[in-house]
Amino acid sequence: MIQGFDFSLPGDKQKTEGSQSKLLTILICFVLVAVLANIALVLLNGEDKKQGATGAALSAEQQKQLALKLEKQGLELPSAAAWKRYLNVALPSDEEAARIWYRIGKLYQTADRCDMALDAFYRSEGFARPQDIAQEISSRTQDCLEAMGKFAALRQELSERVGIDTAKPGNSSAQKDDSIVAEIGPQKVLKSELDRIIEEQIDQKISQFAAYMPEDELKKKKEELLKQYTTDQQRQLFLNQYIVTELLYRKARESGISDDPKVRAAVKDLERSMLAQKLMERQFADEIKITPGDLKTYYEAHSKEYIQPERARIAHILVKDKQAANAVRERLRKGDDFAALASELSQDTSTGKKSGEISGWVERREKGIVPGIGQSKDAVPIIFSTDKGKVCEEDIESDSGIHVVKVIDQEPERQKGFDEVKDDVSIALRSAKEREVQQGLLSRLKDQYNVVIHQSAFKGEEKTPEDSTAGQ
Structure with missing residues (x-):
């Protein structure tokens, strides 16, 4: 049988195979590009459909009008959010941004969100300090700090404000007074930090009265305690005690006392109690809102409890x-x-x-x-x-x-008037509401964590002679 002969040279055969490989690679690349382009078109089409369903983003002017409308209707928080979106869209000048952040701060302050208001006021000053609103920002900042009970921060703020208004080059008396009051090795304790530590300890002291005293009374109590540390002598005594505690704490850790199982267990118990207390305080703050009308209603319903014998x-x-x-x-x-x-x-x-x-x-x-x-x-x-x-x-x-x-x-014997017992009524009503909130929370938590208490284990039934000898 006659077989066909291949008259091509060996080199030509290899070249042909290489060309075919290159063509295959190019073809695959074209296919990939086409697939990717198709995917991109699908995504763009989907985005177009999404925009068609939800509407295009508002322009800067439309966003501004929305913010003004919400503000006019007394919706402070939505209006503040709208003004923030306007800032992102309009990209205003520094001075205009400062004025808008000031406006946002006022909205938050009206809504009793002093923490957010402070953030906005400080942002405003970060952009610019227009003369016509500078004093107003200073006053509102101090009002927010006072409303939040941040008296140490308020004093520091006042000190800084005076420095901003009167500081001149070379005038050292106008500079911010935040000198170092103590050093523990490389650690430096500043005057402002000492104020903060004092205030934190006072906050811890008065927190135990939070469930029994109205907010304004707690604030007065805090102011009274802060007055105890107005003189240099009183502050130095506090500083000395703070340093003693800090030194003992550091030595205890170096000595390994913190690793003692009993100490760790005690710290754990303290942590559990503190976290439980903080959870309840947060729950009370979220769920208990007492109005003057609530106080009056409670007084009228419990008037017999407020009779002077x-x-x-x-x-x-x-x-x-x-x-x-x-x-x-x-x-x-x-x-x-x-x-x-x-x-x-x-x-x-x-x-x-x-x-x-x-x-x-x-x-x-x-x-x-x-x-x-x-x-x-x-x-x-x-x-x-x-x-x-x-x-x-x-x-x-x-x-x-x-x-x-x-x-x-x-x-x-006489009936005490409402104004005469208003504080007592507030304490009684708050205590009643706290008990209600606590019982509700505990009931939900018991269900959530599947709590079962076996009451039969605490009946204290007398054992029969057979029971007492069982297992011996």
Whole structure:
């Protein structure tokens, strides 16, 4: 059988195979490009459809009009967000940006978002300081810090504001006073940091009263505590104590005390308690909003709890026995002045100097213990059976001796007015709401974490002889 012959040279065959390989590669590249182009067209088409469904982005002018409209309708937070979007679209000058951030800050402040307002005011000053709004920003910044209870930061802010307004080259007295007050190795404690530490510790102290005191009372309490650290001597004493604690803390860590299992367990328990407390505080802040109307409604519903019972103010002459008491009564019958006899004969020297008068009121509902007298079951009936200005016909016995008592003032039972007990009402209502919030939260958490308490394990049933010997 005759076979066909290949008359091509070996070199030509290799060249042909190489050309075919190159053509295949080029073809694959073209295919990939086509696929990618198709994908891009699909994506662009999808984006066009998306824009067609949702609408094109607002222009700068449209965004501005939206912000103005929201602001006019009193929607502070949406308006502030709209103004921020306007800033991103319009790209205004530094001065215009400063004015818009100032406007945003005012909106946040009106909405009681002082933290966001401060951020906006500081951003405004970062762009520019137009003269017509500079003083207003300064005032509003201080108002926000005060509203947030950041008094140390407020003092620092005031110091910096004075420096901004009066500082001149070479005028060292106008420079910001943030000197170093202490050094612990390489660490430097600045004056502003000391203020912050003092305020943080005061915040921790008053946090325990947060559940029982209105917000304005907490702020007053904080201001009172801060006044304790206004002098250099008081601040230095605090600084010394802070350094002592810091040194002991550092030494304890170096000594490995922090690695002690008992210490770590105690710290863990403290962390658990603190986190639980902070969670409840956050829950209270989110869910409890008490208005003046709520206080009035609660007062009217619980008016019986705010009744001032009948009460009296008394004076006494304390003597050792009945014989001495009879001698006092004899002199009173002869016309001697009660106040003079108290000063002369009473064994209670503290009230004797004050005509025998006992500070405070005795209320009819009191049982057993009477101010200035002590334990006496007969005191209240005897006092309230005596008219104002009269000496009680019967002596009152106590552990201190025998009391000859005079009623110097009386007030009948009365309903306390709302303004008189407003703070008490606030505390009571807040406590009731906190209990309600806490019970609701705990109920939800028990369901969430599948809590089961086996009450039968705590019944304390007596074991039978068979039970007590089981397993021996």
